[in-house]
Structures are given as structure tokens and as C-alpha cells.
Amino acid sequence: MLKRSLDRYLERFSWVTFFLDVFRIAAIIIIVLGVYNTVIEARYTSAQWVTLIFAGLAQGSIYALIALGYTLVYGILLMINFAHGEVYMAGAFTAVFLANYQANSGFLARSPFLAILSWLALATLVSTGIALLLERVAYRPLRNAPRLVPLITAIGASFALQYTFRGMYGTEFRSYPTVPALQGTVSVFGSQVPIVQLIVIFAAIVLMVILYFYVERTKRGTAMRSVSEDHDVSRLMGIDINKIIVTTFALGGALAGAAGIFNGLFRPQGVFFFMGFFPGLKAFTAAVLGGIGNVRGAFIGGLLLGVIESVFPNLILEGLGIPAANQLRDAFGFTMLVIILIFRPQGIFGERLAEKKA
């Protein structure tokens, strides 16, 4: 039995698969070793792990909302909207001024709910506007160009947007005001979890459910799914492709805008022109993790990536005796991307896109 499978393996032997296998096994060994050490040494209490997981979930729901934008656009145009992180930045960076103004004038303290709603409205509006502008200026004229061309445009657009906002709003780091009504903690599984994290997770889930029903149940949503299957046939069925593409970009932009505000709620610092770049990359990782082009996958991928990022550096890297593991958090996110693409390029829910269509 063993011999036969070994024979079959040798028959199909190629160095690439061999090395990839070695790489896979090494990755597994490293992970298991790290986890084992951390658990045996009992570096953290279970309450600390719960805290980390909730922080990860909150961060992950931000990734998830941004990742939905990537996945929607990818599903329809088969292109990576590299500048989507900047769409997220645009909303968050603009609304920070409104937020601070309201905090100074006392409006935030008087009616926090209305205030946050107004930030959401502004951020969503700006992000949607930027997303539509991007589509019109940078992507629409190139719809039939070779694949690399729109990707390069997207990289250009990403930098152009960053530095436009830098020019407009200045280089200073801004921060959102803390909302008094959202302070405080709740006890979950014996650990104190900030209320604001729970609210962010909940709000993201609500938005996700709304989006899901929009895509699955409404007429426009059906048209979107149809376009993602086949442009030409959809056009024959009387669907206005341009309108659908515009809707897609608008949806992605709106979700990214909302994500910017949620991010500001639970992590107020660090609002500046470059704030969108890394969340954008992470969200792309999340979309790939869930299977790009898949709405459900993007959401779950986002949450998963958030948790992985917040738990794994402590769980694995510290177990391996690496000092200051949190410095490596970002590197860890990207390593995850590489590992996913090696293990399962199609992601959790996706079809095999990374190799076939892409």
C-alpha cells in the first residue's frame, strides 16, 4: 500500500512539487513547534487569548469590509483594484475633520449616535465618489487592454490618490475623538472586552448581511452575478454592463468608507494619507484567503486574517523564541498570503483562479 503510493508519487515526480511539498511540511512543523512551545510554557492566560481574539475579530471585520470591495470588483472585471486601499483612506481621512469639529463643538457628547451616523454618511459618500472617479478615469478606458495595463494604472492611481490627499489635507497624523458613549468593557469568557470592538464586529456583520441579500435577492444583484459569469451573454439579456460595473465600484467604495469609520472608532490614531495602503494589502490577502470573487469568502477571510494576525505572532513566533514578535505582525500577514497561495490558491470558498483565469 505504502509502496504503491510512493511509486505513484515517484512516477509523477517533479522538482517543483517536491520543493513545494518540502516547503509545506516545513511550514507545518514550524507552526506546530511554535504552538506547542507556547502552550506548554503557558505564556498567556486564557483570558488574554480571548482579548487577543476579540481585538483580532474587530480588526478582521475592517479587513472584511475592505475585502468585499476587492472581491466584488474582481468577480466582475477580473482585475485587482489595487487602489482600493486609497478609497478606504479617502473616506476615513475626510471624515476625521468632521469628527474633530463635532467633538470640539460638543455635538459629539450631546448626541453621539447622530454624530457617528454623520461621519459614516460623509465617509461613505467620499469613498464612493473616489471609487467611481477611479473607475471612470482609470479603468473604463482600459477595459479591453492587456491584463497588466489596468494593474499598472491601478498602482499609479494608488500613488496619485495618496499624494493628492497628502497635498490637500497635509502630512500631519490626525486622530478620531474618543466617543464617551462607547467606552467601557464587557466581560466575555472571563476577559474584559471593549464594547466598541463588539459594536464594530456587530455593525460589520449587519452590513455584510445587507450586502449578501442585495447580491442574492435583488434584481440588480442578480444582474451583477450574471455579469460576473459572462459579460457578453449578460449584455444579450439586456443588462447594462456599465451600470452594473459602476454599481459594483459604488458598493465597494461605500463599504470601504464605512470600514474607515469603524476603524476610527476602535483605533482612533494614525489617520493620514498612507493609512490605506497596508489595510488594503491585508484586505486583499483576506479576499484571497476566502477565495477571491466570493462575497461570503471575503468576509470570513477577513475575520480569519484579523484573528490570525492578532493571535499567531504570540502563539507561534514567541514559541519559537523570537524576540519582539509584534514587530513582525505585518510580515506575518504577508507570509500568510504566500502560504495560502502555496497550499490552496483558490482560497477557502473559491474556485481555482490564481492559476487558471489570472
Next chain:
Amino acid sequence: MDEKRTPTWQIILRSGLLGGVIATYMCVIGIVETFSERLLIGSFFSLGEVMLVFGMVITGVLAARELKGKKNYVSLGGSLLSGLITSLPLIILIIITLLFVLRPAVQGAAFNLRDMFVNLSPELVEILTFGQGLFPGIPLLILFSALMAALGATFVLPSRRWRMGLISGIAWTLVIGIFSDTVQQIFGRDIASFLFLNKALTPQAAVIVFVIAFVVGFFSVHTRVQSRWQTIPPSQQSRARVILLLVALGFLLVIPWVIGLFLSQALFMVVLFVVIGLGLNIVVGYAGLLDLGYVAFFAFGAYTMGILTTTGALGRGGLNFWTAIPFCILLGVVWGLILGFPVLRLRGDYLAIVTLGFGEIIRILALSDWLAPFEGGAQGVLHIPYPSFFGFTMNSPQSMYYVVVAGAFLAAFVTIRLRESRLGRQWMAMREDEDVAEAMGINLVQTKLMAFAIGASFGALAGGVWAARLGNIFPHSFNLLISILALAVIIIGGMGSIPGVIIGAFVLVGLPELLREFTEYRLLMYGILLIVMMLVRPEGLLPEATRRRELHAGEEENIEPVPQTPIGSDR
């Protein structure tokens, strides 16, 4: 091309508003105000005004181009009108600034729009109203804008000779004004003091320059080099080529001593990016693998050089520059293979993002405390000695320039030889279609790995030279920008073509080195350039012949290379 013709008023309105939005954008992001310090002509015309005028001229060009079929006075009048419209967004901007910035500042109100838009300043209003206050200022702005749009229209309308004359006159005046420092360094103080006063052209000098350039452009002294070349018989052609090459070589050798210290440093950076660009060109241009993490190889080269040669605490090996360079290249190859391996099966967009991730991983690892005992962490590697050549220490930009030029020659030689080789043709086949290439018996694994390895070795070579020039390296230098810049260099220049890489490096690295004023907006310009380039001329400035054909396939069946397709002409 459209069946139904757009009505004239719509064209006027559209181009006017577009130009107005561009001009307003320039104001809001602060270019106009920042550059208004930099005078070009006399004491009244600054680089900031050039930026402002740019939008207005665009208005005129657009309007006149779309109205070209009409009578001359219609299109000229049309662009004048659209110039009037262009000033509208600017006037709104002035009013907004007055209401929400200047008034609250006087009254001390809580809401001040300048907290948000940092560039809406009193100075900006002053520039827009020519310092004349609101009343004569705003009508002046309207008039000025209309006149500038008319100027833009003249670029399109009159006969070719007038057009060439005008364009060359204006372009040369601006160029000499902008590069006054450079002109001074090259031609010496005497000519400079005749032309310039405080870096700006004196008005008389501006007129002289304009007239000369106009006359030259008008009588079209530039003949068609290409057709002239073809009339030379082939036997003489090859001899002429050798002579040209020798002249170019001699020029390359003497130039750093002519242009002085500062420009040599700029030139060093340009040639360094030629090497980097040539390396990336192999990966992206030939093999079609979009690598956004190229900075990783540059960093490997720099760190190898640093650790092997430094006299500081981190030093291992204690080699000198010349013995360490082969190790840099070798390590580049090894790392190219290592990083190339996991991404072998990925294509297109995925590859781009993963390689970008690699670049960031490398930077973060270099910064971390974990590896700090080996490569210095955030402190970087210090005290890297200058190379010495037969007892002569190369501590000036001029001498390092020769090292990097040697590197560029090596890179160019390898590139040229590879392009015509079996491997080069395999790369191009793979770039066109991986599946077909594989079916033709090309070993994709080997071909891809070779591309990564060779491309990486150029990057590492550049990194090593760079480390030796700088003397200290810090992980912060190895950020994504270098990857993006390298990519922009080969895309602007023309993917897959060596002259393209050189032109790209001059435009994207050389010009910003000369224009220190631009540093703030450098990346903005790269971004916009990338977009515009992809929209207008995706094949780059000096493309490879095949690439151009490929990108314009279907657009035109009988391919005549289109010189400088202007904006928006394909619609």
C-alpha cells in the same frame, strides 16, 4: 468619429470645466502655492503660475482640437469662451477661501476650512488675484484665463511651422528657466549671470531665448534623422555606428568632470536606476512576470556589501568592494531563486501582490530586533568603506559614477546577449502565453527561475554599488517606493527596450534630482504619469517594436507607428 456631433456649446463647456477642475486641483493640493516661490522669469512669473496656466492651456487645446473642423475664428472664439469658463471653478475657490478661511480667521470662529484643506491660504488668493485685491483681481483672472486658453488653441490651430515655433519657444524658455541651476553649473557663471537674476530668467533674456527657439522651431531645423540615416549606404552605416558609439562613450567618460559635483551625484542615481531598471526589465519586460518587490534584491545587494565590507561592529569577512561585489551578485541570484520558487505557479495579479508582500517582509525583517544582531536592525549598517582602485579612494560622486557606468554596461551587455538567445526567446514566448509556451516544450519552471535569478542579480549589483557610495545603509531606505520607481522607469521608457530604460531613468530619476522643488510632489507625478501613460501610450516612450504592435493590435490593422498620439484622440 461619433455619428451624432456634439453641439459646440457643449464642447466649450466641457473643456472649460475640465481645465478649470485641473487648475483648481493644482491650487488645492498646494502645487501652485509651493512653486510660486520659484521664480522663472523676472520677478512676476513663477513655476506656480506655470502649473496654474497648465489647466487653462489644456482647456484651449481640448476645445480647439474638438472644434478643429470648424472655421478658424469659431474654434479660436470657442477656446476663448471655454477659457472664461475655466476661471469659474477658480473664482468659486477664491470665494470659498474668503468665506470659510479668511473671515473665520479674522473673527476667530471655531470652524475654519483651512484645518482641513491646508492650502487654502491668503497667499493662494493673492496669487489667483495677481495681488490686485478682489476687484481688479477677479476680472483679471477671467481675462488671463481666456487668453491662456487662446494660447492653448494656437498650439493646435495654425500651420505646422507656427505651431512648432511656438511650442519650441515656450518649451525652451520654461526649460531654461526651470533648470537655471543646471545651466549655471554646466556653462559657468558668466553666461549664467547674463541670463539669470536670482535663479530666474531676466525678462530680456527670456525674450531672447524665446525668439531664438521660436526661429529654430519655425524653420524646422530638426530634419528627419531617421530618413537621413536610411539614405546612407549600409557599408557606411556600420562605420557611422561605430563612430557614433565611440563619441557616445567618450561623452560618457568626460561628462562628470564637465557638470560638477552635484550633477554627478544626480547622474550617479540615474545610472544606478538604469541598472535596476535593466534588471526589472528582464523580469517584467521580457518574462512578463510583474514583480512589485524588486526592492528586496536591491536590499540584499546593499546588505551583502555592507556586512562583508564594513569596518564597524557588524562586519564579517572584511572584504573590499571589488571582492564583495561578486558575492552581492551571487547572493542576488540565490535569493532570486529562493523567492522565485514559491511563486512559480502564480500568474499576473497574484504574482504582483505576492512579490509586493515579499518586498515588505524583507523590509520588516530588516527592521526587526530579531535579526538585529546580524544586520543592525533599525540602526542599519554603518561605516562601509569606499572602494579603492589601485590606491585611489573613490570617495567622490564622479569616481563612483564610473563604477556604476561599468555596472550598467555589464547589465546592458548581458541583457542584449540574453534577448537574442534561446533563453530570451523562451521568456518572450512565456510572456505572450504560458500555456502555448509550455506546449511548445519550454520548461516554464527553469525559464521563470532564470528570469528571477538574473533580474535579481542586477538589482543586487545596484544595491552593492549604492551601499558603497553611501557608506551607511538603513532599512528604511528599502521601501516600496524603490520598487514602484523601478517599475515606473521601465514602463514610462518602454517595456523590454534598453534605450527606453535609459530614457525612463533620466525622466523619472534625473529630473526630480535636478528639480529639488518637486520632491514633495514627485510621487504624485509618478502616479499620474503611470495612469496617463497607460491611457495614452501604453507601450512607453521608446518601445520595442513587437510590444508596440501587440498593444495596438486591432486598433489599426496596417501598422504605421503613430508618433505621440495626443490625449483623447482615440475617442
